[in-house]
Every structure is written in structure tokens, then in C-alpha cells.
Amino acid sequence: MEIVTTADGSKTLFHEGIGENYHSKHGAYRESKHVFIQMGLEYALQKNPDNSFINILEIGFGTGLNFLFSMEHMKDNPVHLKYSSVEAYPLKLEKIKSLDYSSEVDSQIWDAFENVYEESMQSRKWRKVLPQIDLKIYQEKVQDCKWEDEYDVIYFDAFAAIHQPEMWSRETLEIVVKNLKSGGCFVTYAITGELKRNMKSLGFQIEKLPGAPGKREMLRAIKI
Numbered sequence: 001m002e003i004v005t006t007a008d009g010s011k012t013l014f015h016e017g018i019g020e021n022y023h024s025k026h027g028a029y030r031e032s033k034h035v036f037i038q039m040g041l042e043y044a045l046q047k048n049p050d051n052s053f054i055n056i057l058e059i060g061f062g063t064g065l066n067f068l069f070s071m072e073h074m075k076d077n078p079v080h081l082k083y084s085s086v087e088a089y090p091l092k093l094e095k096i097k098s099l100d101y102s103s104e105v106d107s108q109i110w111d112a113f114e115n116v117y118e119e120s121m122q123s124r125k126w127r128k129v130l131p132q133i134d135l136k137i138y139q140e141k142v143q144d145c146k147w148e149d150e151y152d153v154i155y156f157d158a159f160a161a162i163h164q165p166e167m168w169s170r171e172t173l174e175i176v177v178k179n180l181k182s183g184g185c186f187v188t189y190a191i192t193g194e195l196k197r198n199m200k201s202l203g204f205q206i207e208k209l210p211g212a213p214g215k216r217e218m219l220r221a222i223k224i
Contacts, residue, residue, distance in 0.1 A: 011099040018163045022062045026214030034212040036066045036155045037073055040187035044153045053080035058155040061087035063096050066155055071109045086138045090121045147179040156188035170198040180223050191219040
């Protein structure tokens with residue numbers, strides 16, 4: 001895979017088989033922090049300030065960037081983070097290291113991630129990354145997953161619908177949101193008429209929010 005430098009100076013990968021970058025060319029860091037951390041994780045923490053833990057499900061672990069920023073956001077927070085992710089085609093650790101994310105996050109965060117990444121990919125059991133942060137990775141296709149937990153937030157970070165239409169179908173979305181708690185939120189970088197209709201039909205309230213650089217809008221959907 002080709003390494004691509006994005007507009008904010010951060011790096012991502014171009015997936016030749018899919019025909020798309022893993023992150024926005026307008027800024028991998030800015031997209032991840034805006035869409036998933038600010039509009040997803042921060043929203044859930046503010047909405048439920050008395051919760052002792054928060055449970056996140058990510059669709060598309062990819063390079064691990066969303067997890068790294070989630071860890072950084074939560075490392076000094078007393079709320080316990082339980083982070084589940086699905087990745088059918090995991091990257092090798094050496095490929096992730098070539099993106100130089102270790103220069104962006106705290107060294108404790110990077111070292112902890114590096115220590116558990118490969119063993120997390122080998123078994124979908126909880127792995128303690130830091131004392132208050134646990135990680136579990138499902139190395140299988142979304143359509144084959146059977147969720148074992150209930151979630152407060154879903155990060156939906158699949159490749160774009162033009163390249164992976166099956167990931168954005170109503171059937172797949174129904175599987176993804178099945179275990180989202182009432183009042184929980186689903187966030188993604190995209191917003192299309194079909195996506196809004198699908199989410200409404202699955203019992204969600206739609207919110208159009210300002211998008212990350214390069215996108216006018218993004219979607220946050222709240223489970224009614």
C-alpha cells in the first residue's frame with residue numbers, strides 16, 4: 001500500500017484494491033478528531049456524565065488512528081473505556097508504524113498500543129491496554145459478527161459507499177446498530193440521502209453536523 005501525506009501533514013495509506021485512502025486527503029488527524037472524538041466520544045461523555053464506563057464499537061479498525069486518539073482523550077479521565085472494533089483485513093504493525101503516529105500521541109499511549117495490537121488481532125478477547133482502557137478486536141466481516149456487548153457510541157469508519165456499497169446497506173447497518181443502547185450515537189464522516197433514510201428506518205433521529213475539512217456535513221444519528 002502506498003503511503004500518502006494528507007493536508008494536515010499526517011499520513012495515511014492508499015488501498016489499491018479498494019481504490020481509496022484509509023483517511024481523508026484533507027487531513028487524517030483532523031478527520032479522526034472531529035468526526036469520531038469530538039462528535040462521538042465527547043458527545044457521549046457530556047450526555048452521560050455520571051457513567052463509570054463508556055463502551056465504543058468501531059467499524060473498521062484500519063490503521064488504529066481512531067483508537068489512538070480515543071485513548072489519548074481518555075487516559076486522564078476516570079471513566080473506563082471499553083473499545084471494540086471490527087477489522088476483517090488487519091494491517092501489520094510494521095505498516096502502521098510507518099505512518100509515524102507515535103509522533104502525534106503521548107509515548108505511553110503509543111507504547112501501550114504497540115504492546116497489545118498483534119495479540120488483540122489473534123483473539124477477540126479483552127486486552128488491557130492501560131489500567132482504565134480495554135480493547136477487543138473482531139477479526140471477521142461485519143456481516144458475520146455477533147456482538148457480545150452493548151454500546152454507547154458507534155464509530156462507523158468504513159470505506160466510502162462508492163467503493164464498498166455493501167457496508168452502507170440497510171442490512172449491514174441493521175447488524176451494526178443492533179446492540180447500540182437507547183440514546184446512544186452513531187457517527188460517520190459521510191451523509192447521503194440513502195444513509196439518512198436507512199438510519200431513520202432503523203429507529204434513529206438524524207443530526208446533520210459540520211463535517212471535517214473537505215466535507216460540508218457529517219452524520220450523527222441517535223437511537224430513539
